[in-house]
Amino acid sequence: MLTPSELERYERQIMIEGVGREGQERLKRAKVVIAGCGGLGSQVAIYLVAAGVGTVRLIDCEQVELGNLNRQVVHWDEDIGREKVVSASEKLKRLNPEVEIEAISGRITEANISKFVSGWDLIVDAMDNMPTRYLLNKGALQNNIPFFHGAVDGFEGRAMSIIPGKTACLRCVYRGLTVPRQKFPVIGVTPAIIGCIQATEVIKYIIGIGRLLTNKLLLYDGLNMKFTELRVTRNPHCEDCGYLWGSGARKAQTDFR
Amino acid sequence: MKSIEVRLFSSLRKYCPNLGNGEALIITMEDEAKLGSLFDELKIPKEKITVILVNGKHEEESYLLRNGDRIAILPIISGG
Numbered sequence: 146m147l148t149p150s151e152l153e154r155y156e157r158q159i160m161i162e163g164v165g166r167e168g169q170e171r172l173k174r175a176k177v178v179i180a181g182c183g184g185l186g187s188q189v190a191i192y193l194v195a196a197g198v199g200t201v202r203l204i205d206c207e208q209v210e211l212g213n214l215n216r217q218v219v220h221w222d223e224d225i226g227r228e229k230v231v232s233a234s235e236k237l238k239r240l241n242p243e244v245e246i247e248a249i250s251g252r253i254t255e256a257n258i259s260k261f262v263s264g265w266d267l268i269v270d271a272m273d274n275m276p277t278r279y280l281l282n283k284g285a286l287q288n289n290i291p292f293f294h295g296a297v298d299g300f301e302g303r304a305m306s307i308i309p310g311k312t313a314c315l316r317c318v319y320r321g322l323t324v325p326r327q328k329f330p331v332i333g334v335t336p337a338i339i340g341c342i343q344a345t346e347v348i349k350y351i352i353g354i355g356r357l358l359t360n361k362l363l364l365y366d367g368l369n370m371k372f373t374e375l376r377v378t379r380n381p382h383c384e385d386c387g388y389l390w391g392s393g394a395r396k397a398q399t400d401f402r
Numbered sequence: 403m404k405s406i407e408v409r410l411f412s413s414l415r416k417y418c419p420n421l422g423n424g425e426a427l428i429i430t431m432e433d434e435a436k437l438g439s440l441f442d443e444l445k446i447p448k449e450k451i452t453v454i455l456v457n458g459k460h461e462e463e464s465y466l467l468r469n470g471d472r473i474a475i476l477p478i479i480s481g482g
Binding site: 181183184185186270271272273274275278295296297298301302303317318319320322323324326329330331336360364366369371373375376377378380 | 412422455457458459478481
């Protein structure tokens with residue numbers, strides 16, 4: 146049940162056709178893991194918390210640096226040196242005290258990924274490197290949790306949504322390839338756009354409206370202000386999701402509907 | 403002869419500077435042409451190519467190109 150304060154806070158989105166009180170209640174029941182509290186994570190967290198996603202788990206192992214502040218808008222100048230998850234959860238609680246925020250300061254590894262995501266409804270990829278993205282992809286598939294990918298570089302970004310056993314996964318597209326981990330160029334507006342696209346996908350999935358970016362890789366080119374959708378298909382021999390081939394669409398772990 | 407549609411993305415666009423982002427390049431190839439020979443045609447160093455999708459699927463260099471194939475070539479981007 147939504148409280149009178151929640152009904153007022155979310156009035157404008159409850160007014161949207163297809164959302165309504167029922168959609169808002171689904172958001173309230175949802176538990177979302179946001180892996181990464183940087184440029185993408187800032188945007189995803191701000192908009193999911195503002196929209197009333199009931200429980201959010203933030204995971205990041207880094208501290209705020211001055212060089213983060215051009216894009217990681219949940220962290221401010223006064224937060225330099227503090228743990229990112231602590232800095233972020235403080236702001237998010239002030240933005241919306243009606244949402245539960247859980248902060249985990251730690252590195253995601255093969256050994257702990259299941260512990261971090263199991264029992265949660267959705268995972269958002271807000272990482273800054275491919276190896277951890279593949280860990281999240283695998284963890285999402287193994288635990289049957291929808292996974293929302295995003296990545297940025299300069300004025301460019303990409304997004305894709307993954308439904309385990311049903312649609313192409315990150316490894317189907319990128320086949321486990323990585324790029325050397327190094328300082329990447331980026332302007333804040335790029336993760337703002339991609340993070341908002343990821344948050345939109347999460348909200349749509351939870352409420353059960355619209356069409357998702359599944360079997361599609363969205364490419365955003367800010368310099369030419371162009372969006373391109375590339376069709377992608379499942380690889381039946383994929384190391385991460387091939388074993389789910391033929392199993393058909395499994396029922397999502399949590400049914401918000 | 404067969405006609406192939408190729409799109410280059412991100413930093414690979416510099417190999418076809420006159421082509422708009424997302425715009426397709428139409429290339430005519432010999433009947434026996436394979437995916438690997440397309441890279442020579444485009445003059446893209448192989449080490450620059452990371453992700454190649456043929457009609458949305460990954461294919462090896464030995465893949466025999468077919469008329470009307472739609473190919474997307476893109477580097478990985480990994481920032482967050």
